[in-house]
Amino acid sequence: MSARELSYAEAVREALAQAMEADERVFLMGEDIGVYGGAFQVTGDLVHRFGEDRVMDTPIAELGAAGVAVGAALAGSKPVFEFQFSDFATLAMEQIVNQAAKIRFMLGGKVSVPLVMRFPAGSGTGAAAQHSQSLDAWFAHVPGLKVVQPATPHDAKGLLLSAIDDPDPVMVFEHKLLYKMKGEVPEEAYRVPIGKALVRREGRHVTIVATAIMVHRALEAAEILSGEGIDVEVIDLRTLRPLDTQTIIESVKKTTRLACVYEGVKTLGIGAEISAMIAESEAFDYLDAPILRLGGAEAPIPYNPVLEKAAVPQTDGIIASVRRLVTGRI
Amino acid sequence: MSARELSYAEAVREALAQAMEADERVFLMGEDIGVYGGAFQVTGDLVHRFGEDRVMDTPIAELGAAGVAVGAALAGSKPVFEFQFSDFATLAMEQIVNQAAKIRFMLGGKVSVPLVMRFPAGSGTGAAAQHSQSLDAWFAHVPGLKVVQPATPHDAKGLLLSAIDDPDPVMVFEHKLLYKMKGEVPEEAYRVPIGKALVRREGRHVTIVATAIMVHRALEAAEILSGEGIDVEVIDLRTLRPLDTQTIIESVKKTTRLACVYEGVKTLGIGAEISAMIAESEAFDYLDAPILRLGGAEAPIPYNPVLEKAAVPQTDGIIASVRRLVTGRI
Amino acid sequence: MTQVTQETVAVSNLRDFYRHFDTTALRDALRRMYLIRRFEEGAEEAYTRGLIHGTMHLSIGQEASAVGSCMDLRKTDYITSTHRGHGHCIAKGADPKLMFAEFFGKEEGYCRGRGGSMHIADVESGNLGANGIVGGGLPIAVGAALAIRKQKRDDVAVCFFGDGASNEGAFHEALNMAAIWKLPVLFICENNKYGMSVSTERSMAVRNVADRAPAYNMPGEIVDGNRIEDVSEAVMRATARARNGDGPSLIETKTYRIRGHSKSDRNRYRTKEEIEEWKARDPIGHFEANLEAFGILRKDEAEAIRVAAEVEIAAAVEFAKGGTDPLPADLMRDVYTKGAA
């Protein structure tokens, strides 16, 4: 009996549906998530299954709607909020960072804010600079938030269900180019734990830590490099906050080389943290080469498709850079 | 003849006044910067000297007011915008990041956005979690912005004048605890270049790269450590974007050890970038110890003064950590 | 001293307010007003003597607005408050001891010393918290009201905010959502004429914040915020509407903060005359005089209430001073619910 396959978007939808079925406190909010089915058709038909009270279209008012979600969470409901594009979260940082992330702490632990926010992120759709950002690093910089970034349909469902269980605000970054990707997804409401990275491919010569769509590019690169005798270990980070430092440290101690591959702008993107974490850890002594970062260009995402591709790591670039890392000096 | 001393706040005010005198396109916007003189008395009496048209009190509307500044800059004026506390920039990230930072690029270079924004930042005033953040790393992650963080009255004036000259948006982070600090400030309208770090103290054993108030704590620590025979080089980063990689690399090649000291949350704070930059640079081969980061705690800033101090690096902690870095294993 | 208008009316002509609430409730309202006043005076004193850290925003002069708004609320009704929130907190039922303990940064404080004046919350009595962000509580209150509706409760959420906050985008978005979804929320704008140093004349193009209510198809009522009966009656009408499923209301209480905006205020933007004029319209004096005039309270009883408030606040300060200091080792506590990070 072959396992069931779903697309990433379908996996997210299934998680939402199962969470809503299991717990009547769970409800969805967002722009055009009702009859339109969401800009990326993630919520799809859920409004027909659960009604408009549980799949709520909001006006175009990101700050206010995010604040409504925070208030509802404080008062005992469990909102799952969809930003139509992660870029629009720039309008709601106040509520996310000053309120949701800090309320529990500021109130001495007297409340919690069980809020989930979903952010379709990343480039590759030709939507240019205001619809293509990868701002996950901002959120990973904020204590009080948890940040996950599933790379497969399986993890998209399992991490989202964990996020909805979680009593604290969890930010879920979904890469737009992954929505149509298919993969095995069990039917039951399983959980993938927040805070655990996954070794997606074992290897001996170099560790790549990648996030989101870069996991797939890293795996492709690893496959090709293996033909050259370079044995790449690929870690799917999955959670950006809290970081699973142990899994990465263990891997680097074994392989002695590290490359971080991520789509966000290179400077202060998540790879900066992984690199710095290793450079101050016990793994430092094991390093046989500088730590490589392949991140997004120091530029807004351009509209032109050739430039757009050039602005974020692609498989070829990963191969060339990792090859140099392993065979180069040192 | 002894050199003239000004406080940091006075130095900022002098820069604003000189810029407004020299260029009638320059004007100030912000909350309570007029007759109130600014929450930290930075603009002081400027409204009386330049009038309400050039020192404009805005309503409490950070997003809109920031957008007004962007529009004015696009249309040929030169706004200098004060956020009352840097925390309130969370309301204006849309205009700063999607508009100001990207407009020139998105429009193919047809315009520029000569906008300066000032952000009183940091903890230590007992104002708790929503008035004490250090979010400079967010801005340093954004291509299209420049980010400076002067640590002395001298640099506060010189960097601000450079920022106002600059055709692109420059974000100026000012630490609230520094406003009353006195220092030598020449009377003429001199510039401190954006993009240049400064070696504030030369040393042979270890490099500390510090920002804002941490520069002073690092210098204090260096002084005490020198009594123990540990010779510390202290670099005042001054500009967070673009990074002066050369100055830091040269220093680390000389000292072979690096500590980054900053007030922002440790994870993905500016020290993560400095560490990662060194770990991937030619200086990597020179390193004799892991790269140390001393950053803010992974928590919101607490109200209680003892906890508040514990949440960010203090001189004692810098001394202990750097001593361990220099004398420890390796 | 405070001048008040003496109102002498036949009991049969008494306003609703004085008939709706029994003597105990009315006395308790006066007691709370005194508690707020003394609380803030005590806080100011402690601050001046360097015992309190940070800054604070006093609502002296605005007590009728806070108490009048909360008098008829249930424990299960929510409020969201502001940086100027001590009054709302006491009005909704908080214990001044635990508030002072918070000011002193003690573990016994409402926020275990982590929040301070700008974040005091008393969740058990329905206060979801002060807020350091102007306008921050507006959408949060709407969200609480949404949760109320989802949970099929007939409670309400009351959102306090200032005239200055009404210029924030959050105001617009929050009121619009409350209106389209017909949520049980009351927007109570305490218009004290200034947002920090900027007067409403300079920050709004309309005279009243309530003039903005029609943009949300919402009733917008203006009341004298220094008269507890005016405030309370308007709030009761709005609460009834909300509990009845008829949606949100905006109430603007015209009032005044006698003190400066905060401890950094040099009072450069308003005249001494204006301040004196408002001092003469003291909300406590007004209420007390009415209670006496209507035979609800004798002068000596009022005096006893005042003294009791003073004693309670003095004791609260002592309690707070004796509280437990948080340990630096506990810094990371409560960043996350399970201690995970």
Add this chain to the structure above:
Amino acid sequence: MTQVTQETVAVSNLRDFYRHFDTTALRDALRRMYLIRRFEEGAEEAYTRGLIHGTMHLSIGQEASAVGSCMDLRKTDYITSTHRGHGHCIAKGADPKLMFAEFFGKEEGYCRGRGGSMHIADVESGNLGANGIVGGGLPIAVGAALAIRKQKRDDVAVCFFGDGASNEGAFHEALNMAAIWKLPVLFICENNKYGMSVSTERSMAVRNVADRAPAYNMPGEIVDGNRIEDVSEAVMRATARARNGDGPSLIETKTYRIRGHSKSDRNRYRTKEEIEEWKARDPIGHFEANLEAFGILRKDEAEAIRVAAEVEIAAAVEFAKGGTDPLPADLMRDVYTKGAA
């Protein structure tokens, strides 16, 4: 085919609009409307054939609003536009060749291929740009108006935005600032009944966006956005006010986008009947019929204008196809003015 109301009136009874503009100007307005229509049809075609990348938002059906708003503007007047901005761009004077070049991602494009449909700007003709952020242009237009005033010019800034955008906080903040500072700005809300899939009935508590104008003490005028003369006359009044120092205005043009929101729209939220009804109120047909009825244009002349527009657009597409592709090596160009980074 499109039905239009024939208006037969004596020339002496002609509306202001037809007397204010000379024949050349009126013909040019019709020409621009055709250009917009054909531009968008051409873009749609290119998109469907996979020649264009990304997404696009078509304003077919809204041409009268764009052209009517810009007819009387100067080059030095600014506009800020939206994601649905092709019409505004052409109306303000852009060259379709350079717009198509932008769509094709070419160096010859208005943004050198970096911006695409959602960021087209034509700064030389005063168009400060489309915007991918709903409401993003609102405060920017206010800022441009502020700069105009600072520079003592008598120009105006015209801000286009949608009904959906009027629910953003940026709307509230921008209109309030424009009003308190009496800036020369026109807020033109193109109310096409939907913000993506959400109707104004579901997203606002008032019937009209213009009903929000009183909250800013600003005139709020509603016009038939499919009748160029109605739009233009209202805009001329507002422009005169603005140039005269009398402050901002809000104009709501009731109109309709015939196409879906964008290329991802499955049209699940509106009826075929509604769409047909609006198709029958075609703004181009209406204008053309009037020009003929009033003896300003003959049928064959109109036909010639239409054909010329088609020819121009076809040539523009060819021009764009032949444009220069940006080099990946130029990725970092124009992140900063001086190339510093």
